[in-house]
Amino acid sequence: MTGSSASAPGKWHTPCSKCPLQELKSFRKFSPRELEFVSQFKVGELSVERGATVLVEGTHSPHIYTVLIGMGFRYKLLEDGRRQIMNYAFPGDLLGLQGVLMGELDHSVEALTPVTLCVFERSKLDSLFTRHASLAYDLTWIAAREERILDEHLLSIGRRSALERTAYLLSYIHQRALAVGMLHGARRTIPLTQQHLADTLGLSLVHTNKTLRKLSDRQLIRWQDGGCEVNEPEGLLRVSGWEGLKETARPFI
Amino acid sequence: MTGSSASAPGKWHTPCSKCPLQELKSFRKFSPRELEFVSQFKVGELSVERGATVLVEGTHSPHIYTVLIGMGFRYKLLEDGRRQIMNYAFPGDLLGLQGVLMGELDHSVEALTPVTLCVFERSKLDSLFTRHASLAYDLTWIAAREERILDEHLLSIGRRSALERTAYLLSYIHQRALAVGMLHGARRTIPLTQQHLADTLGLSLVHTNKTLRKLSDRQLIRWQDGGCEVNEPEGLLRVSGWEGLKETARPFI
DNA sequence: CGCTATGTTGATACAAGTCAACGCTGGTGG
DNA sequence: CCACCAGCGTTGACTTGTATCAACATAGCG
Numbered sequence: 001m002t003g004s005s006a007s008a009p010g011k012w013h014t015p016c017s018k019c020p021l022q023e024l025k026s027f028r029k030f031s032p033r034e035l036e037f038v039s040q041f042k043v044g045e046l047s048v049e050r051g052a053t054v055l056v057e058g059t060h061s062p063h064i065y066t067v068l069i070g071m072g073f074r075y076k077l078l079e080d081g082r083r084q085i086m087n088y089a090f091p092g093d094l095l096g097l098q099g100v101l102m103g104e105l106d107h108s109v110e111a112l113t114p115v116t117l118c119v120f121e122r123s124k125l126d127s128l129f130t131r132h133a134s135l136a137y138d139l140t141w142i143a144a145r146e147e148r149i150l151d152e153h154l155l156s157i158g159r160r161s162a163l164e165r166t167a168y169l170l171s172y173i174h175q176r177a178l179a180v181g182m183l184h185g186a187r188r189t190i191p192l193t194q195q196h197l198a199d200t201l202g203l204s205l206v207h208t209n210k211t212l213r214k215l216s217d218r219q220l221i222r223w224q225d226g227g228c229e230v231n232e233p234e235g236l237l238r239v240s241g242w243e244g245l246k247e248t249a250r251p252f253i
Numbered sequence: 254m255t256g257s258s259a260s261a262p263g264k265w266h267t268p269c270s271k272c273p274l275q276e277l278k279s280f281r282k283f284s285p286r287e288l289e290f291v292s293q294f295k296v297g298e299l300s301v302e303r304g305a306t307v308l309v310e311g312t313h314s315p316h317i318y319t320v321l322i323g324m325g326f327r328y329k330l331l332e333d334g335r336r337q338i339m340n341y342a343f344p345g346d347l348l349g350l351q352g353v354l355m356g357e358l359d360h361s362v363e364a365l366t367p368v369t370l371c372v373f374e375r376s377k378l379d380s381l382f383t384r385h386a387s388l389a390y391d392l393t394w395i396a397a398r399e400e401r402i403l404d405e406h407l408l409s410i411g412r413r414s415a416l417e418r419t420a421y422l423l424s425y426i427h428q429r430a431l432a433v434g435m436l437h438g439a440r441r442t443i444p445l446t447q448q449h450l451a452d453t454l455g456l457s458l459v460h461t462n463k464t465l466r467k468l469s470d471r472q473l474i475r476w477q478d479g480g481c482e483v484n485e486p487e488g489l490l491r492v493s494g495w496e497g498l499k500e501t502a503r504p505f506i
Numbered sequence: 507c508g509c510t511a512t513g514t515t516g517a518t519a520c521a522a523g524t525c526a527a528c529g530c531t532g533g534t535g536g
Numbered sequence: 537c538c539a540c541c542a543g544c545g546t547t548g549a550c551t552t553g554t555a556t557c558a559a560c561a562t563a564g565c566g
Contacts, residue, residue, distance in 0.1 A: 076408045078494060084411040086404050098397045106401050129390045133382040136389045140382075143396035144354045150403040151360055155329045155337040157410050158455030162554075194513070202411030204555050209514065226512075226563095241331060415522075447545070457523050462546065479544075 012045035070115030085200040138251035167240035189227035265298035323368035338453040391504035421493035442480035
């Protein structure tokens with residue numbers, strides 16, 4: 001019991017009461033009571049470099065994380081090294097819930113930028129469910145949202161052509177990045193490798209490159225500074241045949 | 254408030270106190286208090302024919318369902334009719350949670366056999382979260398489990414070859430059917446069309462047929478009575494390169 | 507300086523899609 | 537009763553999308 005959230009000067013920097021995510025209109029606001037709980041639910045921060053592996057498939061973690069700053073991705077490997085990226089994690093996204101609920105983690109997570117995570121204590125999850133029904137509801141909501149996103153990815157990989165699929169994925173990432181204000185200021189490019197896209201799309205690296213070229217030729221995107229910049233979001237969306245994210249203010253923890 | 258669960262003679266047949274799923278060792282048992290809540294959470298039963306559409310993408314349903322008897326599948330459509338099947342629903346599986354939490358349903362559900370569903374009232378979900386933390390936990394667990402399954406499907410469609418993929422899918426369905434006792438007695442075949450498999454695997458119908466033939470030639474499966482029978486589960490699993498389901502007793506609602 | 511990681515492009519091979527035809531079954535209506 | 541039709545499975549021939557291989561360009565880095 002380290003007391004109230006406002007005045008913990010210790011090792012980490014962002015008390016929940018000053019959580020920058022609360023300022024974004026993508027997220028709903030905490031009630032004072034929720035804020036109080038979350039403040040003591042958070043037991044630390046974890047900062048890692050670009051390229052660092054944050055969570056490892058097969059391990060048994062005592063923590064759950066929320067992305068505070070930066071961007072990463074979730075993936076699984078086959079024995080011979082083939083990799084499938086399942087989804088990307090942006091600020092406000094929860095990581096490791098599966099591992100905590102079901103024992104063993106079934107995927108790994110890697111950072112695409114320097115990433116800062118809020119660390120939550122597994123052992124306090126009980127009291128979240130027992131005493132904070134609204135947050136328990138949010139947790140379920142968050143899980144259902146991930147499910148919805150995976151449904152759309154599955155549709156994409158299973159039934160869309162390489163061009164549609166690529167346009168979909170870039171639209172998706174772009175919209176998500178926009179929603180959390182990651183494309184303001186100078187940094188307008190999404191820090192991805194073509195290998196990342198290939199491993200998300202279920203395509204080979206070479207074919208991904210050629211597909212991106214088609215999108216570049218149509219002026220829909222540009223590839224620069226080791227990343228992708230979206231020129232015409234609407235055009236890209238049209239190519240993909242996707243409806244786009246339709247989220248209002250969403251909860252997070 | 255229609256009183257205790259034991260004596261409602263009305264229109265439906267299975268009081269929760271006699272829920273047949275409770276007998277299966279795949280599922281965990283309810284506590285008396287949980288049972289009491291679930292009994293009044295359940296407001297009816299819905300029975301549909303094979304081929305009936307149970308839930309429709311884009312609609313706004315006031316109910317959640319649990320499969321009591323039978324088998325179905327979840328799918329999405331593209332505008333031009335391409336279909337992607339996301340997952341199959343077996344007894345004990347929850348349907349429609351997404352729609353209830355997030356407003357609009359993003360997929361449809363169709364019955365593969367005659368199906369009976371328990372119908373739960375959306376409006377009572379609040380009191381589940383408020384007063385039955387253990388069930389709220391289960392709900393989150395169930396959502397996380399679906400997520401895990403979708404991760405594996407995504408890996409499969411994205412990175413496994415047609416043969417591996419098909420072997421994986423049949424193994425998956427077979428294991429799930431076994432776990433809920435659907436392959437006892439005479440009915441040893443899974444009631445699927447090759448079109449269903451194709452739409453799950455992201456393959457064309459013809460190519461699915463040819464891939465199934467390879468598996469038949471190796472004596473791993475047999476196609477008969479409009480469905481698939483698995484001859485050698487271990488062999489099939491070996492072809493797929495999948496580890497198999499590792500579930501102990503799981504919760505359901 | 508020579509690494510390594512990344513992106514690019516062309517040539518070729520192969521997996522999967524498409525088209526077409528046919529067989530079997532069960533149902534339905536004349 | 538038979539004729540017809542629709543749904544499902546099967547197979548072969550051909551086409552196309554995507555993978556693989558190989559070579560090269562560039563940039564960052566120790």
